[in-house]
Amino acid sequence: MADDARDKAARRRDPKPSATSRRSFLKSGAAAGVGGAAALAGLAAQEAQAQAPPLAGQVRWSREVDVVVIGAGASGLPAAIAARDQGATVLLVEQHFDIGGIAIMSGGMIHMGGGNRIQKEKGVQDSPDLAFTDWVNAENGEAKFNDRDLVRKWADESVPTFEFLTANGLDWDEKFLGGPGDASSVPRQVRPKEWPIRKDLVAFDQGRNGSGIVRALEQSARKKGVEILLSHRMTNVVREGDRRGRVMGATFVQVDRNFTPTNQTLNVRARRGVILCTGGHGNNVEFRRSFDPRLTAEYQWHGQTLAPHNADGAKAAMAIGASMWATANQTAEAGEAFNKGRIATRDNYIRGLITPESPIFFRAKASGMNVTDWQNLILVKENGKRFYDELDSSYDGFFAHAMAWTGDPAKLNGGGPIWAIFDSEAVKREKWGTEAPVVDRERGYFFSADTLEELAAQMKRNPFQWREMPGTTLRETVERFNTFVDTGIDLDFKRRKPTHKIATPPFYAAWATPSLHDSLSGIRINTKCQVMDLQADVIPGLYAAGETAGGFALHGLGRAIVFGRIAGMEAAKDGARSTRA
Amino acid sequence: MTAPKAAPAEAIALELREPVPNEIDAGARFSVVVGVKAPATRNLHGAPFTIISSTREGDVNDGGHAVDHPVLSGTLVGSHLGPEGGHDTSARLTATAPEDFGTFTWALVVPAQEVNAVRHPEASLTFSFATRPHATSLAAWDHPSPVVAGRPFTVKVGAKCTAGCALAGKAVDIRDEAGTVLASGTLGETPWPGTTGLYWASVEVQAPAALGPFSRALAFSAAELKLPHAGASATFSAVTIPPPDHHLSITVVDKETQAPLQDAYLRVGLVRIATDDTGLARVAVSAGELGLSIWKAGYDAPDTTVVVTGDDAVRVEMTALPVEDPFARWNK
Ligand SMILES: Cc1cc2nc3c(=O)[nH]c(=O)nc-3n(C[C@H](O)[C@H](O)[C@H](O)COP(=O)(O)OP(=O)(O)OC[C@H]3O[C@@H](n4cnc5c(N)ncnc54)[C@H](O)[C@@H]3O)c2cc1C
Numbered sequence: 001m002a003d004d005a006r007d008k009a010a011r012r013r014d015p016k017p018s019a020t021s022r023r024s025f026l027k028s029g030a031a032a033g034v035g036g037a038a039a040l041a042g043l044a045a046q047e048a049q050a051q052a053p054p055l056a057g058q059v060r061w062s063r064e065v066d067v068v069v070i071g072a073g074a075s076g077l078p079a080a081i082a083a084r085d086q087g088a089t090v091l092l093v094e095q096h097f098d099i100g101g102i103a104i105m106s107g108g109m110i111h112m113g114g115g116n117r118i119q120k121e122k123g124v125q126d127s128p129d130l131a132f133t134d135w136v137n138a139e140n141g142e143a144k145f146n147d148r149d150l151v152r153k154w155a156d157e158s159v160p161t162f163e164f165l166t167a168n169g170l171d172w173d174e175k176f177l178g179g180p181g182d183a184s185s186v187p188r189q190v191r192p193k194e195w196p197i198r199k200d201l202v203a204f205d206q207g208r209n210g211s212g213i214v215r216a217l218e219q220s221a222r223k224k225g226v227e228i229l230l231s232h233r234m235t236n237v238v239r240e241g242d243r244r245g246r247v248m249g250a251t252f253v254q255v256d257r258n259f260t261p262t263n264q265t266l267n268v269r270a271r272r273g274v275i276l277c278t279g280g281h282g283n284n285v286e287f288r289r290s291f292d293p294r295l296t297a298e299y300q301w302h303g304q305t306l307a308p309h310n311a312d313g314a315k316a317a318m319a320i321g322a323s324m325w326a327t328a329n330q331t332a333e334a335g336e337a338f339n340k341g342r343i344a345t346r347d348n349y350i351r352g353l354i355t356p357e358s359p360i361f362f363r364a365k366a367s368g369m370n371v372t373d374w375q376n377l378i379l380v381k382e383n384g385k386r387f388y389d390e391l392d393s394s395y396d397g398f399f400a401h402a403m404a405w406t407g408d409p410a411k412l413n414g415g416g417p418i419w420a421i422f423d424s425e426a427v428k429r430e431k432w433g434t435e436a437p438v439v440d441r442e443r444g445y446f447f448s449a450d451t452l453e454e455l456a457a458q459m460k461r462n463p464f465q466w467r468e469m470p471g472t473t474l475r476e477t478v479e480r481f482n483t484f485v486d487t488g489i490d491l492d493f494k495r496r497k498p499t500h501k502i503a504t505p506p507f508y509a510a511w512a513t514p515s516l517h518d519s520l521s522g523i524r525i526n527t528k529c530q531v532m533d534l535q536a537d538v539i540p541g542l543y544a545a546g547e548t549a550g551g552f553a554l555h556g557l558g559r560a561i562v563f564g565r566i567a568g569m570e571a572a573k574d575g576a577r578s579t580r581a
Numbered sequence: 582m583t584a585p586k587a588a589p590a591e592a593i594a595l596e597l598r599e600p601v602p603n604e605i606d607a608g609a610r611f612s613v614v615v616g617v618k619a620p621a622t623r624n625l626h627g628a629p630f631t632i633i634s635s636t637r638e639g640d641v642n643d644g645g646h647a648v649d650h651p652v653l654s655g656t657l658v659g660s661h662l663g664p665e666g667g668h669d670t671s672a673r674l675t676a677t678a679p680e681d682f683g684t685f686t687w688a689l690v691v692p693a694q695e696v697n698a699v700r701h702p703e704a705s706l707t708f709s710f711a712t713r714p715h716a717t718s719l720a721a722w723d724h725p726s727p728v729v730a731g732r733p734f735t736v737k738v739g740a741k742c743t744a745g746c747a748l749a750g751k752a753v754d755i756r757d758e759a760g761t762v763l764a765s766g767t768l769g770e771t772p773w774p775g776t777t778g779l780y781w782a783s784v785e786v787q788a789p790a791a792l793g794p795f796s797r798a799l800a801f802s803a804a805e806l807k808l809p810h811a812g813a814s815a816t817f818s819a820v821t822i823p824p825p826d827h828h829l830s831i832t833v834v835d836k837e838t839q840a841p842l843q844d845a846y847l848r849v850g851l852v853r854i855a856t857d858d859t860g861l862a863r864v865a866v867s868a869g870e871l872g873l874s875i876w877k878a879g880y881d882a883p884d885t886t887v888v889v890t891g892d893d894a895v896r897v898e899m900t901a902l903p904v905e906d907p908f909a910r911w912n913k
Contacts, residue, residue: 372878372879373878374878375846375876375878423722424775429844450718450720450739450741450772450773450776450777450778450779451718451719451720451739451741451779452718452720453716453718453813454718454741454743457743471718475718475815479796479815479816479817479818482817482818483794483796483818485726485853486726486727486794486818486819486820486851487794487820487851488848488851488874496876497846497848497874497876499846499853499876500846501726503720503721503722503723503817504722504723505720505722505739505773505775505776505779506775506776506779507720
């Protein structure tokens with residue numbers, strides 16, 4: 001089967017509850033395999049063709065406000081508040097049944113310096129100039145591809161954003177100042193305390209301080225009169241005059257708890273601006289493959305069961321002419337783009353543990369096993385062969401080899417599922433539970449069997465294991481590895497000190513396929529967060545922030561919050577259609 | 582008197598709704614999911630069916646003659662039919678594959694009948710499959726490595742039949758590289774704990790006299806089982822060492838706190854051992870210079886050597902790695 005068809009077939013069988021994973025928005029082969037602006041322009045054109053947004057005249061508006069913010073996460077909440085602070089009427093629309101985005105599950109460490117109060121109190125010398133210089137460092141992979149105008153804006157707006165968050169109720173963890181980290185030369189990461197009300201959390205007892213950002217901002221937004229509409233997914237942004245004029249508003253469809261659309265639609269006219277804060281593209285297979293063709297459907301994205309980043313913002317913007325920006329950041333393999341995660345569940349991001357108490361557990365299905373010692377297992381590909389030193393978690397080690405071709409002419413792109421293979425002694429050493437809710441047997445992300453041959457035979461139940469793993473190969477792989485344990489020398493991959501044999505039945509196979517992390521590139525914005533087209537012209541009335549926007553490879557919250565606030569302020573001031581409510 | 586009016590006729594259409602596997606374990610139960618369509622008759626509950634196997638018997642040189650054996654009969658009722666009953670429904674029939682080894686063609690026959698005043702002529706559907714011997718597979722575990730050259734050691738061996746046949750009483754052989762049977766274990770009555778049907782035995786076998794790595798092959802032949810079974814093989818490995826003459830007591834502690842470290846995995850020469858809850862491991866070794874390396878997740882210690890001249894005690898300090906290492910970059 002051709003790769004695209006194989007991928008689509010796998011996705012059809014993928015039971016994960018993401019609406020977009022079942023729906024590819026591009027016609028086959030969309031620009032995959034080529035990088036750069038030209039290819040992405042091609043992608044934009046195909047996208048426009050595949051899913052042309054309605055013409056302004058075709059839309060019947062059911063609501064009208066000054067500013068519509070789409071996505072209630074790290075960038076959307078500050079955008080909504082900042083717009084409201086300027087006197088605009090604001091509707092904040094979110095597809096999930098709660099606010100927070102993936103930010104609610106984050107560690108809450110906001111990379112945002114320039115000399116804020118906490119930095120000063122801890123004696124850290126920082127300034128906007130230093131922050132700027134760090135993040136345009138020509139020798140740093142996370143800095144060198146950045147749009148320096150955006151970095152300058154971030155550096156200048158970091159302290160005002162810290163003050164903005166303080167004024168909107170963040171309860172800072174005064175003891176904490178993290179970093180330097182990434183491209184920074186001084187510690188800049190501040191974080192609030194975890195939100196104290198347990199029922200408002202999605203992840204528990206693991207320092208998910210991001211809840212302290214989004215819940216505080218939610219409270220402030222509601223108090224200030226931001227209207228929040230949940231369970232509605234944006235489907236299009238509508239542009240006036242044959243899709244060349246000003247952005248008029250956006251269309252939405254109501255979705256259920258599994259993000260499946262109901263037939264309720266809503267069209268909201270935005271007098272001053274539409275702000276796209278829908279997160280990145282990690283959960284959209286074809287979109288992410290435009291940056292890296294290896295990223296076929298077997299790779300999961302770390303927020304898939306919480307607040308899927310389906311590239312909706314970027315798609316809607318590109319359909320009306322937006323350009324992408326600083327695409328090198330996505331593939332530079334310098335920032336947070338991949339993750340070696342937990343095992344035995346598809347939702348396996350190492351810091352995204354979802355337990356049965358969580359309100360989204362029904363989507364995650366299992367919490368997975370944390371590996372404390374990778375000596376307890378080997379990792380094999382879908383063909384039953386080891387492929388690298390399992391103790392290595394680097395880009396060049398794990399990810400490059402995990403995504404390498406497995407040798408099947410029927411699947412050339414993507415490295416296929418990665419399986420952790422271990423025995424019952426490893427289960428004892430790690431004190432792993434081997435049943436639900438820890439592992440996901442039901443959907444084929446965890447198997448056990450009396451012998452290795454029987455284990456291999458079962459694994460075809462996994463939706464991404466496209467061919468049967470040869471049982472003899474798996475057995476021979478394990479037998480060979482066991483000889484390395486005898487001698488202490490891994491002749492194949494030089495793993496240090498192979499320690500434990502895999503021998504005592506029953507045997508186990510647990511999903512250990514890499515998980516995708518940040519989107520580090522997105523649509524082009526200027527320093528006012530206005531979305532721009534390929535001619536570098538502003539698309540009037542359209543704004544973007546957070547992972548939806550490109551140009552700056554700063555990981556996570558710092559970028560999302562700083563630019564979210566700017567987008568809100570600027571959209572509210574956008575005069576073209578202004579009628580104050 | 583008027584002649585009774587003939588009931589209207591309608592063919593029943595039969596089709597396979599799920600493919601019958603090309604190969605089925607001999608003697609195993611399997612499902613045939615058949616679609617039954619009779620548009621005018623809204624209810625086929627109660628319709629009889631038979632599955633007939635055609636084989637050739639008699640003088641094979643002569644081509645033999647076809648003999649039909651019914652292998653399953655019943656009625657398309659109850660659980661055989663979808664809840665909607667009637668036309669275009671699916672019936673799941675469970676049959677047992679022949680116990681012998683070969684290719685079979687079966688016919689599902691729904692005989693001519695009248696339902697709700699509609700006449701249905703006989704309908705049939707054929708499908709073929711081959712029976713295969715049950716797959717078996719093996720495991721070997723719980724043997725020491727290293728073992729003392731030329732001395733006996735014990736290994737557990739187990740065999741499993743995919744179709745779940747009881748393998749108690751059958752033998753697993755242990756062979757050397759040349760194929761000579763060194764020992765044989767008779768599988769016990771109870772499967773190994775935690776398995777669904779891995780029958781096992783504890784077998785004593787002699788280590789080779791030569792020093793160094795060796796491997797042994799397991800072989801299972803199930804010739805005498807009632808149903809055909811494919812044989813299986815597997816290997817296990819170990820290394821041999823000379824007989825130890827001294828004891829080393831190795832204590833592993835955290836360099837900074839000096840607290841004992843449990844479950845630190847030591848390799849002294851070729852001997853592997855873990856520390857107990859007091860951080861201690863007692864290991865039997867022979868005199869000479871031996872490499873000493875330790876693994877404990879979250880800690881590090883340089884590899885070193887010990888010179889063994891008699892019983893001795895060694896203390897090893899491990900340095901705690903930064904808490905999140907080696908996954909620090911993902912700790913956000
Ligand atoms: C477990 C975890 C830990 C992390 N820890 C940190 C950390 O400590 N520090 C850090 O800096 N970063 C961290 N991050 C990353 C950080 O949370 C994200 O980069 C940040 O939240 C991105 O902000 P955003 O607004 O772009 O996306 P989100 O915060 O995810 O918000 C986007 C919102 O848009 C919604 N949406 C998407 N499409 C639509 C649509 N069509 N219609 C309506 N709504 C839509 C989504 O449901 C979501 O709620 C972490 C991420 C995870 C998963």
